[in-house]
Amino acid sequence: MGQANVQTIISEFGQAVQQREFQTQQRNGWKQKSMTANLMSGGMPTDGDRHRAARGEAPSSSNVSVAVQGVCPTSADRLLYTLEAGEVGGIFALERFAGTIDVLGKATPLDTRPKTREKRLFHSADFKVDRVDFHPEYQLIACAAIAKDGSANIATMPVNSVHLVQATEGDSIDLAPKWIPGFRKAIVFQSSGIGRDEAGYIVEQRHSTIEQLDLDRQEVVTLASDPKYDLLSPQMTADGTLYYIRRPYVPLRQRARFSQVLKDTLLIPARLVTAVFEWLNFFTRRHTGKSLLAIPQPRRGRANQMLLLGRWVDTAAQIERNRRFGDADSPAIVPRSWELVEQFPHREPKVLDRGVLAFDIGADGQIVYSNGSAVYGVLPGGVAQRLIVDNSIEQVVILDLDNHLN
Structure with missing residues (x-):
């Protein structure tokens, strides 16, 4: 294998x-x-x-x-x-x-x-x-x-x-x-x-x-x-x-925690100001080639969030938390x-x-599974062996059921 x-x-x-x-x-x-x-x-x-x-x-x-x-x-x-x-x-x-x-x-x-x-x-x-x-x-x-x-x-x-x-x-x-x-x-x-x-x-x-x-x-x-x-x-x-x-x-109600809802509500004025700034910054960059502020712009969106099996997961946090388990x-x-x-x-x-x-x-009882970063295979009565390493693996499928793991 x-x-x-x-x-x-x-x-x-x-x-x-x-x-x-x-x-x-x-x-x-x-x-x-x-x-x-x-x-x-x-x-x-x-x-x-x-x-x-x-x-x-x-x-x-x-x-x-x-x-x-x-x-x-x-x-x-x-x-x-x-x-x-x-x-x-x-x-x-x-x-x-x-x-x-x-x-x-x-x-x-x-x-x-x-x-x-x-x-x-x-x-x-x-x-x-x-x-x-x-x-x-x-x-x-x-x-x-x-x-x-x-x-x-x-x-x-x-x-x-x-x-x-x-x-x-x-x-x-x-x-x-x-x-x-x-x-x-x-x-x-x-x-x-x-x-x-x-x-x-x-x-x-x-x-x-x-x-x-x-x-x-x-x-x-x-x-x-x-x-x-x-x-x-x-x-x-x-x-x-x-x-x-x-x-x-x-x-479902607990997935959006009260603290996060309160935080989002309090940040509404700041986000409106940010939107106006970005609007002005766009035209400044368009006509002068320079930004209003010479500082790095903050990252936006759920950069580390993935929707996995119907639930949002902070994958970066999980990766750091799980490094001490299994393959680092x-x-x-x-x-x-x-x-x-x-x-x-x-x-x-x-x-x-x-x-x-x-x-x-598999039809012969073999199991193939993934933790999202690697794919593992195990035969009946055997131990799991790593097959491949990749990023954001969301589904694994055995394509050739007659092809046993060796």
Whole structure:
């Protein structure tokens, strides 16, 4: 078991969305459209952006963010993934093929290296799609469809279709569907109820439980629940063993602490003054090339904050806190209270590791998991070995289930 090869794949659809947005800004007057953002940041389109636009490429920094939310294999040469590009979300396939050219009616190899192409199965601006899983026997896709009101439900779709069928309902957040192997048409997923105010905004979210959806019987059964914890990203093996991530439950109202709300309220006048200063500073820099103050500008935004499994995490603080645990050069980016748990039928949960953000289970029982900074693999009865080190690893998937860890 050693370091794995890494290949970066860029979505052509995502790039096209970014490019169209950039060209629209140019045609309609990017100055008016992004005046507020530019005044606050002092930003202008760079020469590099103009050169990239002339070459038909996306700008270096686009207003449209592109993110892959879930990946799963359907075969050795095909991956399914969910993509979020601005207001558009959908399911796509990445297919690997050998390049060929037609010469006198014969397919002749053009390049011995495998190539990839992106195929759009469907996309929509009405909802976003999160996580995806594939059932090889029934040729069904399962995913989570997230509505604009914040609720989410499990949905399924035949692999050759373009229409999702809602499988769960209710005002809840149902996420992370996973087919149960060796079982009838059934899915495990995480679910949490939500509460809304009179205006319809979400003001509370209950702890996440693990549910089983039997599509043939049209019934949902709770498999695991603990009011003290969120139980997330469940997977079940053919023998009924559950694996999931467990973390302490924090009510939604408590996530925005009173001290922080009070601090933000008191800082409103100062932030208004800062906005006026930035507005004046923009025009000063625009016409003189100099700032009003020759001092470094403060960093803005949540520079070290990442939204991980539905919760904001100060990853920089967690990295420093976790350096004394495990590998010092790849500490967990999430709290150690986020645990990878194994639960046999009618048994108590067993913690396999701490500070875990994502995992996957192979057909042979091998486990691959990540703390956000590295990926580890462990065979049944073995010990964890580090496979790769990288930054901000949010999901891990075993692509070739026949390829054992060696």
